[in-house]
Amino acid sequence: MPTLSEEIVEEVQKRSACLEDLPGIRMVAISLGYTFVELSNGTMGVCSTPRSDSESCTHNLRAGALEKKHILELTELMLSPHPLEVGPATF
Numbered sequence: 760m761p762t763l764s765e766e767i768v769e770e771v772q773k774r775s776a777c778l779e780d781l782p783g784i785r786m787v788a789i790s791l792g793y794t795f796v797e798l799s800n801g802t803m804g805v806c807s808t809p810r811s812d813s814e815s816c817t818h819n820l821r822a823g824a825l826e827k828k829h830i831l832e833l834t835e836l837m838l839s840p841h842p843l844e845v846g847p848a849t850f
Contacts, residue, residue, distance in 0.1 A: 764837050771834050784833065787825035798830070 761769070775781055782798040794808045825833065 768834055768837055772831060775831060781830050784826045784828065784830060787833075789825075796833070 782800040782802065784796065785799050786795070786797045788795040789808055792808055793805050795803065795805050797803045
């Protein structure tokens with residue numbers, strides 16, 4: 760039986776296949792308490808950022824690479840066992 764996260768990702772991918780064009784990612788901001796995403800079409804979203812065991816404010820040094828990803832790649836990060844996962848560097 761799939762997890763809720765897997766079902767959400769599957770549904771997003773299924774529905775996005777019907778769209779002619781998906782927006783790009785304009786900005787991703789990861790803060791101590793929230794993560795903010797702005798798309799190229801002006802749509803914005805905010806969610807809670809999980810706490811880190813890091814002793815610093817920097818949770819992930821590759822956070823700036825998120826805005827270079829395709830929007831569906833960000834969706835798939837929901838399945839990562841690491842809450843602050845951003846995948847391989849794209850620098």
